[in-house]
Amino acid sequence: MNRRKFVQLSGMGAALFSSGMVHGKIISAEELMMPGMDATAKKRLADVALNAAKSKGATYADVRIGRYLRQYFFTKEMRVENIVNSESYGLGIRVIANGTWGFCATNDLSVDSIAKCAATAVAIAKANSEMQEEPVILAPQKGVGIQTWKTPITKNAFTIPVKEKIDLLMKVNGEAIKNGATFVNSNLFFINEQKYFASTDGSYIDQDVHRMWPTFTVTAVDKKAGKFKTRDALSAPIGMGYEYLDGLASEKTSILGKPTVYRFSYDMVEDAILAAHQAQEKLTAKTVVAGKYDMILDPSNLGLTIHESVGHPLELDRVLGYEANLAGTSFATMEKWESKTFEYGSKIVNFVADKTQPNSMAAVGYDDEGVPCKNWNLIKDGILVNYQATRDQVHILGEKESQGCSFADSWDSIQFQRMPNVSLQPGKEKYGVADMIRDTEKGIYILGRGSSSIDQQRYNFQFSGQLFYEIKNGEIVGMLDNAAYQSNSQEFWNSCAKICDKDDYRLFGTLFDGKGQPGQSSAVSHGCSTSRFNGVNVINTGRKI
Amino acid sequence: MEILTKEEAKKIIDKVLAYSKADEISVELSGKRTGNIRFARNSVSTSAETYNLSLSISSVFGKKQGTSTVNEFDDASLEKAVRRSEEVAKLAPENDEYLPMPGPQKYLESKGFLDTTAKIDPVQRARFAKDSIIPVRENKLTGAGYLEDSAGFEALGNSKGLFAYNKSTSVDFSITVRTADGLGSGYGSGDFNDSALMDTKVATKVAMQKAISSRGAKAFEPGKYTVILEPTAAGELISFMIRAMDARTADEGRSFLSKKGGGTRIGEKLLDERVTIYSDPTDKDIPAKPFSSEGLPLEKVVWFDKGVVKNMSYSRYWAQSKGVAPILAPDGFIMEGGTASLEDLIRDTEKGILVTRFWYTRWLDPQTLLYTGLTRDGTFYIENGQIKHPVKNFRFNESPIIMLNNLEAMGKAVRTRGNMVPPLKIRDFTFSSLSDAV
Numbered sequence: 001m002n003r004r005k006f007v008q009l010s011g012m013g014a015a016l017f018s019s020g021m022v023h024g025k026i027i028s029a030e031e032l033m034m035p036g037m038d039a040t041a042k043k044r045l046a047d048v049a050l051n052a053a054k055s056k057g058a059t060y061a062d063v064r065i066g067r068y069l070r071q072y073f074f075t076k077e078m079r080v081e082n083i084v085n086s087e088s089y090g091l092g093i094r095v096i097a098n099g100t101w102g103f104c105a106t107n108d109l110s111v112d113s114i115a116k117c118a119a120t121a122v123a124i125a126k127a128n129s130e131m132q133e134e135p136v137i138l139a140p141q142k143g144v145g146i147q148t149w150k151t152p153i154t155k156n157a158f159t160i161p162v163k164e165k166i167d168l169l170m171k172v173n174g175e176a177i178k179n180g181a182t183f184v185n186s187n188l189f190f191i192n193e194q195k196y197f198a199s200t201d202g203s204y205i206d207q208d209v210h211r212m213w214p215t216f217t218v219t220a221v222d223k224k225a226g227k228f229k230t231r232d233a234l235s236a237p238i239g240m241g242y243e244y245l246d247g248l249a250s251e252k253t254s255i256l257g258k259p260t261v262y263r264f265s266y267d268m269v270e271d272a273i274l275a276a277h278q279a280q281e282k283l284t285a286k287t288v289v290a291g292k293y294d295m296i297l298d299p300s301n302l303g304l305t306i307h308e309s310v311g312h313p314l315e316l317d318r319v320l321g322y323e324a325n326l327a328g329t330s331f332a333t334m335e336k337w338e339s340k341t342f343e344y345g346s347k348i349v350n351f352v353a354d355k356t357q358p359n360s361m362a363a364v365g366y367d368d369e370g371v372p373c374k375n376w377n378l379i380k381d382g383i384l385v386n387y388q389a390t391r392d393q394v395h396i397l398g399e400k401e402s403q404g405c406s407f408a409d410s411w412d413s414i415q416f417q418r419m420p421n422v423s424l425q426p427g428k429e430k431y432g433v434a435d436m437i438r439d440t441e442k443g444i445y446i447l448g449r450g451s452s453s454i455d456q457q458r459y460n461f462q463f464s465g466q467l468f469y470e471i472k473n474g475e476i477v478g479m480l481d482n483a484a485y486q487s488n489s490q491e492f493w494n495s496c497a498k499i500c501d502k503d504d505y506r507l508f509g510t511l512f513d514g515k516g517q518p519g520q521s522s523a524v525s526h527g528c529s530t531s532r533f534n535g536v537n538v539i540n541t542g543r544k545i
Numbered sequence: 546m547e548i549l550t551k552e553e554a555k556k557i558i559d560k561v562l563a564y565s566k567a568d569e570i571s572v573e574l575s576g577k578r579t580g581n582i583r584f585a586r587n588s589v590s591t592s593a594e595t596y597n598l599s600l601s602i603s604s605v606f607g608k609k610q611g612t613s614t615v616n617e618f619d620d621a622s623l624e625k626a627v628r629r630s631e632e633v634a635k636l637a638p639e640n641d642e643y644l645p646m647p648g649p650q651k652y653l654e655s656k657g658f659l660d661t662t663a664k665i666d667p668v669q670r671a672r673f674a675k676d677s678i679i680p681v682r683e684n685k686l687t688g689a690g691y692l693e694d695s696a697g698f699e700a701l702g703n704s705k706g707l708f709a710y711n712k713s714t715s716v717d718f719s720i721t722v723r724t725a726d727g728l729g730s731g732y733g734s735g736d737f738n739d740s741a742l743m744d745t746k747v748a749t750k751v752a753m754q755k756a757i758s759s760r761g762a763k764a765f766e767p768g769k770y771t772v773i774l775e776p777t778a779a780g781e782l783i784s785f786m787i788r789a790m791d792a793r794t795a796d797e798g799r800s801f802l803s804k805k806g807g808g809t810r811i812g813e814k815l816l817d818e819r820v821t822i823y824s825d826p827t828d829k830d831i832p833a834k835p836f837s838s839e840g841l842p843l844e845k846v847v848w849f850d851k852g853v854v855k856n857m858s859y860s861r862y863w864a865q866s867k868g869v870a871p872i873l874a875p876d877g878f879i880m881e882g883g884t885a886s887l888e889d890l891i892r893d894t895e896k897g898i899l900v901t902r903f904w905y906t907r908w909l910d911p912q913t914l915l916y917t918g919l920t921r922d923g924t925f926y927i928e929n930g931q932i933k934h935p936v937k938n939f940r941f942n943e944s945p946i947i948m949l950n951n952l953e954a955m956g957k958a959v960r961t962r963g964n965m966v967p968p969l970k971i972r973d974f975t976f977s978s979l980s981d982a983v
Binding site: 079124416464539 | 581582583584585586587588590591593594613629636637638640641642667668671674675678687689691693719720721723727797798799801803804805806815904905906907909910912913917918919921938940942944947977978979980981
């Protein structure tokens with residue numbers, strides 16, 4: 001069982017940065033820049049797989065040839081703890097035979113091996129069809145012919161010298177320590193998925209996908225008092241190249257002289273300096289008084305709440321019970337959707353699923369079953385209107401084509417339904433964060449991603465954060481500590497009273513979202529503007545042991 | 546894939562070591578066959594078998610280290626991989642905390658490899674699934690389950706003459722059964738090294754009973770309750786505590802084991818005096834690999850002795866800087882229990898809540914090891930020694946340190962998720978809110 005890996009992927013802090021996340025062989029940084037197999041050669045291998053599957057009795061087959069490159073940096077104070085360059089390369093074949101899915105994967109790309117793998121996939125499908133109660137119904141997808149798609153990056157992170165990246169992290173760590181941090185860990189994660197997809201529908205799709213995440217944790221220790229506090233980076237994992245680290249002044253905003261927030265350009269050194277000061281400030285911050293508060297949530301905090309309380313509950317496979325043994329099911333059941341009256345949130349709450357959004361992590365041209373990507377409404381004027389689905393599910397929604405939500409984290413993983421970018425639409429009238437603070441009598445303003453937990457049907461949740469500011473009569477009066485907010489997804493989204501305008505709209509998300517058995521990891525972004533939720537229950541998490 | 550014998554593995558490793566031109570070299574050779582079968586809505590959804598044999602090489606020049614991996618085993622490929630790791634090492638930044646590789650070691654013998662498990666094939670895997678699906682269907686319930694089996698070996702050698710070899714097998718099964726109306730849900734699981742001990746019907750029966758009897762849950766007010774935590778629930782919280790016993794973080798002042806004013810809490814009585822927790826790679830119920838990734842031997846370590854912090858884990862570097870012997874974090878732990886069964890604990894409880902398992906448990910405060918999470922798949926009210934009725938699930942906010950101070954009684958330890966854990970009766974367990982989830 002891959003439980004430890006699953007916990008690491010969905011957890012926070014040091015455990016998140018485990019080398020267990022690396023799948024593949026270790027290569028040099030130079031090899032990361034070498035081109036993979038050209039598309040013509042991949043098409044030839046794909047045809048071998050598709051023809052072999054058909055000849056063994058498959059009624060449908062798709063093949064994915066994947067080259068997954070990763071470069072991860074791990075540092076601690078003035079020390080490089082590890083640099084990982086890895087490559088994973090191979091081919092996975094998925095078939096339908098006797099109305100049942102079968103799958104096989106291999107990293108031996110000889111013609112014989114591919115044909116044998118295709119035959120095994122068909123044999124597994126036939127063997128398992130004995131226990132099949134519902135034959136697979138696949139939504140039609142017209143072949144798209146030969147296609148290519150690339151993440152529109154301007155600086156390929158893999159071409160930036162290792163030394164430049166280490167220099168950046170050493171500067172981040174050095175400045176953090178100079179400014180009051182006792183300890184600092186910093187990391188860079190770069191991911192490039194070179195994915196080739198072909199199917200018996202007549203699609204041959206070559207895609208080049210880039211994602212990255214710069215992050216750190218600063219720790220301030222007060223040994224005398226026996227206390228320590230941490231502050232994580234306010235960066236976002238993002239579907240961009242190295243240009244995200246340019247630190248453009250035009251992409252940052254200082255909120256009333258307190259926290260500084262970043263959009264599509266991140267100043268890692270500046271954030272580390274601020275983090276060092278704020279970690280010190282947290283050591284003496286006032287402990288929160290439990291009770292009801294109006295919560296002003298920055299996108300760096302609300303992104304995770306959206307992910308857990310809207311993104312996951314609207315995955316159709318969860319709703320149907322396919323994830324019941326681990327991730328769970330969903331409160332957003334089919335009859336609620338069918339009623340067309342289920343009030344998921346207040347009238348100003350609009351959620352869009354979008355796999356085309358620039359700079360987002362789930363943006364691709366085509367999903368992992370060859371469906372062109374698109375956007376669609378999930379929640380419209382507060383009402384639940386749709387789910388996220390794959391080709392073998394959309395017929396349940398009465399739809400004629402898939403929404404394009406299929407994804408596999410590797411060539412040797414079976415593709416299944418994964419979350420598109422799910423984003424809260426900004427408010428229509430001109431309204432900024434300063435206006436929102438001014439209009440709040442008794443509130444807490446939270447930034448950053450903290451501890452998170454939600455039940456297996458996505459009703460009851462509890463989220464914490466990195467920075468908590470107390471608001472009294474329209475002003476920030478100081479920092480708070482030991483706060484977490486508890487609510488119920490539907491109740492919470494119905495308490496959404498105000499959403500800032502599009503000028504404040506930013507993307508956050510998760511680079512390592514865990515789901516499935518065996519566990520797979522996916523990356524997804526969530527956009528929103530700062531939003532206010534009235535009368536939310538806040539608890540004090542302080543304890544003595 | 547054949548599981549290489551000790552001799553076959555050593556032959557390959559020795560060949561690789563001979564290619565080295567670095568100051569030091571270590572080689573890890575591992576192979577694994579993993580199979581799985583997953584089902585939901587009473588049908589098999591996915592099933593796969595994967596094979597992986599790979600060799601990882603670490604070359605060192607001074608304090609610079611480089612790694613490469615290879616899965617082709619001809620002489621040319623092996624030599625090329627050695628050269629590549631040497632090139633990477635030369636380009637790597639110095640690691641000030643690098644320590645020279647250890648020399649030959651003596652290891653305990655672990656009996657974690659069973660032929661029965663190594664021989665599982667797709668037909669047997671399908672039978673395990675069928676044994677679970679059929680009774681669920683017959684009872685008009687809905688099951689979702691997952692079985693994963695693996696058989697593999699790991700061998701390690703370095704230029705200082707160290708050589709280590711171990712092989713192991715495992716099989717894990719879990720199932721969640723839900724009632725047709727969605728108002729009841731139950732869970733059952735089992736994990737073994739020996740698949741002969743795996744009977745998916747047993748776990749399925751438990752899950753079905755819990756699903757049926759958890760319908761019609763009543764809402765209780767959140768607050769402090771006496772709870773009986775089944776081993777799966779108790780083990781989850783205790784494993785977080787065991788994983789947080791690193792000496793370095795304690796010395797650095799950022800652990801629950803850090804002492805006010807500096808130093809660590811080693812030797813302090815932190816838990817109830819009945820709590821003794823240790824690890825032992827030769828334990829018959831949870832045999833584990835007897836060496837670390839660097840080839841250091843793993844031996845029996847007592848972490849808590851009668852509630853007192855007895856040992857913390859020390860990396861080689863931290864051990865050397867503190868002048869102590871390295872102590873390595875364990876794969877699994879054993880918490881000593883009593884002789885009572887879970888049923889006995891229930892019978893001896895006047896009022897309490899029975900918890901099957903927890904879900905989405907995450908830390909809130911690493912200083913106090915405060916965790917939050919929810920109960921799931923079978924939460925029941927106990928009155929006068931009997932299960933009276935199901936209750937709605939709760940969110941808890943609790944620390945394993947506080948929990949193990951509020952110990953009322955323990956049952957007999959059983960294997961759960963690779964650990965040996967007794968069912969625990971705990972007073973004043975903190976439930977902070979209610980969940981509507983089933």
